[in-house]
Amino acid sequence: MCQLLGMNCNVPTDITFSFEGFRRRGGQTDQHADGWGIAFFETDGWRVFLDPLPSATSPVADFVRSYPIKSRNVIAHIRKATHGEISLANTHPFRRELWGQEWVFAHNGNLASFSYAGQRFMSIGNTDSEQALCFILDRLASKFQRTPELAALEETFSECCQALSSHGTFNCLLGMNDVLLVHCSTDLHYLVRQAPFSIAHLADADIQVDFAKHTAPRDRVAIIATQPLTDNEQWTALGKGEVALFRNGERISPAHAS
Numbered sequence: 001m002c003q004l005l006g007m008n009c010n011v012p013t014d015i016t017f018s019f020e021g022f023r024r025r026g027g028q029t030d031q032h033a034d035g036w037g038i039a040f041f042e043t044d045g046w047r048v049f050l051d052p053l054p055s056a057t058s059p060v061a062d063f064v065r066s067y068p069i070k071s072r073n074v075i076a077h078i079r080k081a082t083h084g085e086i087s088l089a090n091t092h093p094f095r096r097e098l099w100g101q102e103w104v105f106a107h108n109g110n111l112a113s114f115s116y117a118g119q120r121f122m123s124i125g126n127t128d129s130e131q132a133l134c135f136i137l138d139r140l141a142s143k144f145q146r147t148p149e150l151a152a153l154e155e156t157f158s159e160c161c162q163a164l165s166s167h168g169t170f171n172c173l174l175g176m177n178d179v180l181l182v183h184c185s186t187d188l189h190y191l192v193r194q195a196p197f198s199i200a201h202l203a204d205a206d207i208q209v210d211f212a213k214h215t216a217p218r219d220r221v222a223i224i225a226t227q228p229l230t231d232n233e234q235w236t237a238l239g240k241g242e243v244a245l246f247r248n249g250e251r252i253s254p255a256h257a258s
Contacts, residue, residue, distance in 0.1 A: 002092070002108040003032050004188065005076040006173045006224035008180040008246040012070035013221055015040075017209050019076065020065060021202035021229045026055030026078040029204045034079040035091040038064060039104045041073035041175060046102050050091045072248075073180055075173045077106035082128075089125035093173075094133050096121055098140060099147045103176050105133040108226055109169030109185055128168075136160045136174065150179065150245060150252075157181050158243045165241065173224065180246040182224055184238035189228050191235045192250055194220040203231040220249030 005022045007015045019038070027033035036055035039048040047069065051060040055078050077092035093106040107129035114128050120141055121134035139160050144152070157174065161183040164170045171188050174181040182188060193200075195218075197211035224246070228235040238244060244251050 002077060002079045002106075003030070003226040004106055004108050004171060004173050004224070005074075005226075005229075006175070006180055006182065006246075007071070007074040008178070008222045008224075008249055009072045010218070010220045010248040010250075011216075012072055013219070014068035014070050015074050015076075016065055016068050017200070017202070017207070018223055018225075018229050020207060021204040022076060022078065022225070023055040023058075023061050023065065024204040026058075026061075028056035032078040032080045034086045036061065036076070036078045037091050037093050037106075038074065038076040039093045039095065039175070040069050040071035041104075041177060042069075042071055046095060046104050046175075048093065048095060048104070050088060052086050052088050052091055072178045073175050075104050075106050075175050075180070077108075082110045085126075087125065090127045090130070092129060094130050096133065096137055098137050101147065101176055103133075103137060103174065105129075105136075105172065105174050107132055108171040111164060111167040111170065114164065114167035132164050132170070132172070133174075135164065147176075150247075153179075154181065154243060154245050157183070161243060162241070171226065178247060180222075180224070182238070182244040182246065184242045184244075185240065187226050188224060188238045189226070189235040190222060190224040190238065190244070190251070191228075191233055192220060192222045194249070199232070200230045201232045203229060222246045222249050222251065
């Protein structure tokens with residue numbers, strides 16, 4: 001199946017270190033070679049790069065790696081196709097507008113018995129993943145007239161994920177502005193880097209970074225990945241059916257979020 005990568009920060013941060021390890025799983029250190037994509041939230045919109053080529057050899061991935069775009073919210077995906085042909089239209093992450101804001105989504109899994117024609121939101125490609133996004137956004141649009149409070153957003157997102165998980169494996173990332181919603185069906189891990197910062201070493205390449213030399217004391221960065229990207233840091237595994245919401249580089253309780 002596919003693999004996911006997310007980053008959520010309290011200050012604009014580049015993802016080049018994590019992306020360097022992650023992209024290698026797209027055809028070099030792993031078999032997810034059926035396309036890839038990455039989205040960066042910047043101010044009022046998302047900058048999105050998509051390529052149906054393997055991320056390990058994609059010229060677009062080379063460009064993203066060499067161009068340290070700073071963002072507070074990032075979603076990336078490398079694809080192992082199970083639903084739909086290899087094409088640009090079927091390449092994650094997918095994006096849609098709701099309540100005047102862009103939503104970005106990526107999915108890892110296979111919803112074998114799921115099909116959704118859509119109401120306001122309809123698929124362009126033919127993946128179960130894009131249909132799942134349309135299902136979630138249709139539910140949100142029918143329940144709320146405007147962007148809800150985070151607690152209500154997380155609750156409805158969780159209900160949608162439970163419904164979708166009944167059709168198969170549904171690990172996903174859903175981003176809106178500086179908020180990152182996460183659902184784990186089988187495999188998702190996260191860590192939060194904050195002071196005191198230390199050296200991190202990639203699991204997929206002999207590359208390390210001393211974050212103490214590249215960060216300020218107040219910086220905080222949450223990294224979410226299907227499988228841990230580093231081999232010398234403590235990653236937390238999310239449980240089956242668990243939902244998490246990240247904002248400002250930390251996992252928060254929406255009921256207490258401002």
